[in-house]
Amino acid sequence: MPVIVCPACDLAHRLTTAPASGRGQCARCRAPLQRRENASIDSAIALAVCALVLLLLSNAYPLVAMQVNGSSRDTTLIGAAVGLYAQGFKSLAALVFLTTVVAPLLQIVSPLYVLIPLRRGRRAFGQNTVLRMLTRVRPWSFMEVFMLGALVALVRLSNFAHIAAGIALWSCALLMLCLSALTSITSAEQLWRWVEESRE
Amino acid sequence: MTEPPAPSLDDLPAAVPARSRWSRLPLIWMLPAVVILAGAFVVVHEKLAQGTSIEILFQNAEDLEANKTKIRYKEVEIGDVRDIHVSKDRKGVVVTAMIHRDASEYLVEDTRFWVVRPRVSAAGVTGLGTLVSGAYISVDVGKSASPSEHFVGLEVPPIVTSDLPGRQFMVHADDLGSLDIGSLVFYRHITAGQVVGYALDPGGAGVTLTIFVNAPFDRYVTGGTRFWQASGIDMSINSDGIRLRTESLTSILQGGVAFQALPGSAMTEAPRDTRFTLYPDEERAMRPIETEIRTFVMYFNGSLRGLSPGAPVELHGIGVGEVKSVDVEYDRDAGTLRFPVLVDIYPQRIRGHKARGAQPPAKDDPETSSRRLVDSLVARGLRAELKSGNLLTGQKYVELDMHAEAPAEKVWWADQPWVFPTVSNGLDEFQDSMGSIARKLNKVPFDQISYRLLSTMTSLEQTLKSTDQLMRHVDGSLAPQVEATLTEAQAALKNAKELLAQDAPLQSDLGPALLQLSRAAKAVTALVDYLERHPESLLRGKPGDSP
Amino acid sequence: MSNPATGRSLGLLLCLDCRATVRGAKAAHSHCPRCHARLHERKPHSLIVTTVLVVCAALLYIPANVLPVMNTRTIFDDERDTIMSGVLVLLQSGSWPIALLVFVASIVVPLLKILALGVLLYSAWRPSPHRRLQRSELYRMVEFIGRWSMLDIYAISLLATLVQVQSFASVIVGWGAWAFAAVVVLTLLAARTFDERLLWDTPQHD
Numbered sequence: 001m002p003v004i005v006c007p008a009c010d011l012a013h014r015l016t017t018a019p020a021s022g023r024g025q026c027a028r029c030r031a032p033l034q035r036r037e038n039a040s041i042d043s044a045i046a047l048a049v050c051a052l053v054l055l056l057l058s059n060a061y062p063l064v065a066m067q068v069n070g071s072s073r074d075t076t077l078i079g080a081a082v083g084l085y086a087q088g089f090k091s092l093a094a095l096v097f098l099t100t101v102v103a104p105l106l107q108i109v110s111p112l113y114v115l116i117p118l119r120r121g122r123r124a125f126g127q128n129t130v131l132r133m134l135t136r137v138r139p140w141s142f143m144e145v146f147m148l149g150a151l152v153a154l155v156r157l158s159n160f161a162h163i164a165a166g167i168a169l170w171s172c173a174l175l176m177l178c179l180s181a182l183t184s185i186t187s188a189e190q191l192w193r194w195v196e197e198s199r200e
Numbered sequence: 201m202t203e204p205p206a207p208s209l210d211d212l213p214a215a216v217p218a219r220s221r222w223s224r225l226p227l228i229w230m231l232p233a234v235v236i237l238a239g240a241f242v243v244v245h246e247k248l249a250q251g252t253s254i255e256i257l258f259q260n261a262e263d264l265e266a267n268k269t270k271i272r273y274k275e276v277e278i279g280d281v282r283d284i285h286v287s288k289d290r291k292g293v294v295v296t297a298m299i300h301r302d303a304s305e306y307l308v309e310d311t312r313f314w315v316v317r318p319r320v321s322a323a324g325v326t327g328l329g330t331l332v333s334g335a336y337i338s339v340d341v342g343k344s345a346s347p348s349e350h351f352v353g354l355e356v357p358p359i360v361t362s363d364l365p366g367r368q369f370m371v372h373a374d375d376l377g378s379l380d381i382g383s384l385v386f387y388r389h390i391t392a393g394q395v396v397g398y399a400l401d402p403g404g405a406g407v408t409l410t411i412f413v414n415a416p417f418d419r420y421v422t423g424g425t426r427f428w429q430a431s432g433i434d435m436s437i438n439s440d441g442i443r444l445r446t447e448s449l450t451s452i453l454q455g456g457v458a459f460q461a462l463p464g465s466a467m468t469e470a471p472r473d474t475r476f477t478l479y480p481d482e483e484r485a486m487r488p489i490e491t492e493i494r495t496f497v498m499y500f501n502g503s504l505r506g507l508s509p510g511a512p513v514e515l516h517g518i519g520v521g522e523v524k525s526v527d528v529e530y531d532r533d534a535g536t537l538r539f540p541v542l543v544d545i546y547p548q549r550i551r552g553h554k555a556r557g558a559q560p561p562a563k564d565d566p567e568t569s570s571r572r573l574v575d576s577l578v579a580r581g582l583r584a585e586l587k588s589g590n591l592l593t594g595q596k597y598v599e600l601d602m603h604a605e606a607p608a609e610k611v612w613w614a615d616q617p618w619v620f621p622t623v624s625n626g627l628d629e630f631q632d633s634m635g636s637i638a639r640k641l642n643k644v645p646f647d648q649i650s651y652r653l654l655s656t657m658t659s660l661e662q663t664l665k666s667t668d669q670l671m672r673h674v675d676g677s678l679a680p681q682v683e684a685t686l687t688e689a690q691a692a693l694k695n696a697k698e699l700l701a702q703d704a705p706l707q708s709d710l711g712p713a714l715l716q717l718s719r720a721a722k723a724v725t726a727l728v729d730y731l732e733r734h735p736e737s738l739l740r741g742k743p744g745d746s747p
Numbered sequence: 748m749s750n751p752a753t754g755r756s757l758g759l760l761l762c763l764d765c766r767a768t769v770r771g772a773k774a775a776h777s778h779c780p781r782c783h784a785r786l787h788e789r790k791p792h793s794l795i796v797t798t799v800l801v802v803c804a805a806l807l808y809i810p811a812n813v814l815p816v817m818n819t820r821t822i823f824d825d826e827r828d829t830i831m832s833g834v835l836v837l838l839q840s841g842s843w844p845i846a847l848l849v850f851v852a853s854i855v856v857p858l859l860k861i862l863a864l865g866v867l868l869y870s871a872w873r874p875s876p877h878r879r880l881q882r883s884e885l886y887r888m889v890e891f892i893g894r895w896s897m898l899d900i901y902a903i904s905l906l907a908t909l910v911q912v913q914s915f916a917s918v919i920v921g922w923g924a925w926a927f928a929a930v931v932v933l934t935l936l937a938a939r940t941f942d943e944r945l946l947w948d949t950p951q952h953d
Binding site: 003004005006007008009010011012028029030031063064066068069071073074075079080081082083084087089091092093095096099100128131132135136139142145146148149150151152153155156157159160188189192196 | 753754755757760761764767781840845848879883887894898900901905907910911912915919920932935
């Protein structure tokens with residue numbers, strides 16, 4: 001009899017088919033337990049590709065351009081981290097870089113790395129390691145927090161300078177949406193189910 | 201008839217699901233396709249809108265910063281500096297800049313770039329705004345039609361930018377004087393342009409200035425325009441006196457050039473880059489060109505000091521010529537030094553003046569007729585004389601005038617150059633006679649005379665004092681001898697007074713008179729002595745004298 | 748329920764990496780059959796590590812709010828901003844929603860997290876059967892809102908990079924920002940190392 005254990009309160013549950021909509025909750029602590037997941041690998045790969053393109057755009061072009069006193073400055077996403085580094089805050093720069101560039105990148109590349117071979121029935125080299133890393137990396141991807149932080153910065157800048165949103169700002173917003181869709185579609189259970197399905 | 205048995209459903213072939221290639225592609229792939237297309241579109245658009253990359257060579261990268269320094273044309277930002285690195289030959293720095301696409305039409309061959317930073321120059325202080333906003337590179341778009349992406353930057357902002365209307369001219373001068381790049385050009389005391397450059401002539405014989413005259417003043421630069429140095433204060437001291445001229449306060453400080461067209465010259469505009477000569481001052485510049493010049497040489501006695509080249513030759517106060525040079529010549533035959541003064545005469549002026557009441561000109565060529573005119577004038581006493589134009593400055597000039605009493609002379613047409621007869625200056629004679637008088641006066645021994653006079657006066661004084669004493673002793677009667685002696689002495693004194701009062705020839709008369717006087721004084725002195733020793737002789741008389 | 752069937756009592760282990768429910772082996776260390784990750788009944792040393800992290804975060808909370816996070820230098824003056832003064836600046840410039848957002852995200856949330864974790868740690872230390880559900884929900888909230896405190900760091904990084912206009916204004920990042928980032932990271936780690944199942948564990952177990 002398939003049994004699942006609640007990750008929040010360790011209560012054992014019987015594995016049933018998940019409700020059509022919404023989630024199955026733990027009986028005791030109401031932690032989310034099950035979800036009907038029937039997405040296709042293709043969808044996941046497609047979303048990941050979208051996200052990758054958007055990520056590249058977000059890093060290649062400036063986020064925001066500022067004009068004050070006849071001089072203008074702009075910066076990219078990586079430039080923001082570099083700015084911190086230039087002022088001597090190396091650990092802060094690393095933090096910003098990791099959470100806004102590296103984590104999203106891994107979040108996108110890892111599913112692609114695993115799922116594309118999987119679609120053809122093959123197993124990627126180091127698949128398990130990659131999947132485990134993905135689960136650990138995901139909580140550190142802060143793209144949506146960054147968006148909000150950028151908004152605060154824009155508001156503060158607009159008080160004394162003329163602000164123009166760069167291309168990267170828009171692509172970052174789209175990336176944010178894309179990433180959240182990707183995350184929900186490539187949950188740990190779903191990924192492993194695909195892995196097991198391909199084994200059959 | 202029996203029918204064949206109806207086929208059972210099982211016998212029917214099952215529909216084979218069509219394995220269409222397209223149905224395997226779920227709609228989800230639309231999304232990445234769209235995103236990729238949009239991304240590609242964005243990339244392409246950005247690349248197209250990016251603009252042109254150019255390279256500018258500067259001497260150094262002072263005030264320039266990669267990704268920060270902007271490039272502006274008429275204060276509008278048209279690009280920015282992306283990269284700065286030292287050039288391969290280490291002679292400068294190569295500044296790589298990205299120019300906006302809509303400004304790429306400005307990138308032609310003669311477009312100029314320079315760094316705007318605070319600068320102090322002859323034109324003033326510029327670029328102070330960059331202290332706040334940071335230095336930037338300014339552009340002057342050229343007029344060429346061929347595009348370029350490599351430029352050599354200017355180290356100093358150009359004086360005139362290409363869009364300034366006006367024309368450029370070349371002016372040749374002997375030296376730069378107090379002019380410099382940025383010195384002003386004046387037309388009727390209005391600032392009309394600037395000196396934009398200068399270069400030493402090949403061969404080093406002079407300097408050629410490049411002058412830019414702004415519109416609308418460039419219209420007044422014609423073929424007959426003269427340029428002159430209007431630097432500072434033009435003070436000329438010549439036979440006319442002292443003259444002070446200046447263009448403006450600015451020209452006093454930094455020098456300037458002025459120009460004006462000669463009256464009566466053609467009004468056609470001079471084409472650009474026409475060459476002109478820079479005259480030292482306005483007077484010389486505006487002098488009409490004398491088409492006819494006759495050169496004479498004149499020999500003067502006396503000092504030529506104060507006679508400088510350019511001094512006028514005047515006929516009754518009217519300028520008819522100019523001194524060209526003053527030289528020294530050694531006459532071997534006579535063994536003396538001579539001082540030839542080369543003089544340019546403008547016969548046009550003379551002819552003009554003498555036209556009134558003159559006889560109709562003879563029917564020979566102008567050269568002979570003019571010679572004849574000169575000959576007749578010289579025969580009547582026309583001479584050249586050196587005169588002091590200005591006692592204050594000592595400047596001299598040559599005056600042509602009729603001297604009836606002058607010895608007869610002729611113009612030596614055979615000599616080259618023609619010798620013109622001269623007369624001496626009256627002032628010299630006066631100087632000579634004054635000199636001889638002074639010499640005569642020098643010979644009179646005034647000091648000896650005065651010494652003798654002094655000693656005589658001293659002894660007289662003594663005598664009078666003693667006489668006075670004696671008078672006091674004696675009360676009443678006096679020996680007739682004494683009286684007579686006293687009377688004689690009085691008379692002698694009166695004589696001496698008269699003698700001294702008169703302007704008699706001193707040397708011959710005074711000597712004996714003085715001798716006489718001294719004898720008398722001696723006699724009196726002896727008598728007084730005797731009387732003092734023998735006062736009784738007043739009453740008794742001298743022994744040996746009978747009463 | 749008198750004795751609810753927990754995974755522990757049933758001998759089932761949950762793999763944290765792949766969420767597989769695995770029958771526990773007797774060996775001290777066992778690996779997940781699906782993903783080969785190491786299996787633990789509960790997160791190792793959860794209480795101690797989490798306590799240390801929370802204490803450090805609490806200690807750093809003071810300098811994070813006292814030290815200036817941002818130094819705005821203009822030709823006229825040198826303005827030092829702490830997180831609070833930054834909020835006030837936003838208020839004064841009229842954008843009060845943003846001011847509120849920053850205030851909540853940068854001042855309220857970290858404090859809340861520290862306090863909540865403290866409460867959770869205490870109840871894990873001294874488990875009580877009451878209000879377990881609320882505590883679980885508290886934990887979930889902590890886990891959810893934790894990341895949003897980072898937004899001020901991102902704002903500062905953008906400001907520090909952009910506002911470098913010489914002779915006009917330049918922004919220098921202060922050590923308060925570093926302390927603040929440390930607080931956020933530590934609380935995030937603390938939430939990760941805290942095993943929420945400890946809240947539900949009854950004291951009687953072996």
